[in-house]
Amino acid sequence: MKNFAMQKKLKISTILTFVIMFLCFSTKGFAQENMVFDYKSLLTKTQDKERKNDLMKMQSLATDLLPSISIVDGKVQRFGDSDAISIETDAKSFSDIKNLKGLTADVKILKIKLNSSSDLSSKFDLESLKNIESLEYVYIVCPFDATASQVSNLLTGTNNNVTVIYTASLPR
Secondary structure, eight states: OHHHHHHHHHHHHHHHHHHHHHHHHHHHHHHTSOOEEEHHHHHHHOOOHHHHHHHHHHHHHHHSOOOEEEEETTEEEEESSSOOSEEEEEGGGGGGGGGOTTSOTTOOEEEEEOOSGGGGGOOEEGGGGTTOTTOOEEEEEESSOOOHHHHHTTEESOOTTOEEEEEEOOOO
């Protein structure tokens, strides 16, 4: 009888160990992938006050007139008298961000404008943005219909310090 109880405890202990290992490894794998959020859906469906405030902060960073750096067709322009809070670029110039050393200390948002659906074949390495330590948001603007899956396919690498939000709409 004692042997049977001991075997049962050992079996339960082994099963519990496997369950814990599975949970640890499966959540670690999941956490390495950046999630992509649709701004309009988040804004209308979010009930959590803290999350709504975070969305309002992101919207303010995305739309307010702030010191910024613009990179379009490889040309870098600075706007404002103080350190940049935002970087604006297009799909073709994303790789030029790495050349902004020393200008990104206060950058909180990176806005990437996709000019056409053909830009959906571009790749943006989120890991390359880790040197922008203050970066909180990557905001992808699509002036055409695009899905979260399509936008997610643009992203390579991981950067758990940033939230990736996109908006897709047809121009009026």
